[in-house]
Amino acid sequence: MRHALNRHALVVAATLTLAACASAPPPAPAPPPTPSTAQEGQANLASASGSLVSGRVTLSPMGDGVHLTGTIGGFLPNSVHAIHVHEKGDCTAADASSAGGHFNPTGQPHGKSSAAAHHAGDMDNIVADPQGQANLNIHLAGVSLGGGAANDIAGRALVVHAAADDYTSQPAGNSGARVACAPIKIIR
DSSP: OHHHHHHHHHHHHHHHHHHHHHTSOOOOOOOOOOOOOOSOEEEEEEEOTTOOOEEEEEEEEETTEEEEEEEEEOOOTTOEEOEEEESOOOOOSTTSGGGOSBOOTTOOOOOOTTSSSOOTTBOOOEEOOTTSOEEEEEEEETOBSSSOOTTBOTTSEEEEESSOOOSOSTTTOSOOSEEEEEEOEEOO
């Protein structure tokens, strides 16, 4: 009898625990990105790690993020390269290591920008044309330009890498050396 009562008490306790877990509210969604306060930003990419890669990128707030347009040259013809926003707007090191890691204010794993979980600074690879030039037309969702919020990319760095991002290797996609770097500056 005593054994049956103990078993009954365990079943009741387990049932109550499961019921409490089942009725717990789901985790709160991430807060919406803070809107941009700037109208336009610019990143003048300078060569790093002994490369010849350079270019100029314009950043404009658009919808739920920031849109990047511009031209980057000095690549091998038809080559593929990773491009990311990095956490520090410091490109003083010869290999651009002074820019730190990927911009990741929400602590997500690295991944493709279309994946549910990815760094805020993750973008799709860019492809150079037969002349070694890549024309950018990239929308970076979930970030802002200006205002100082956690998702603000002003004052961060735009970094181009020697190889393509594989979108799975942690923490940075196995994209090789940093071949160009620029602080992201607000120009208006």
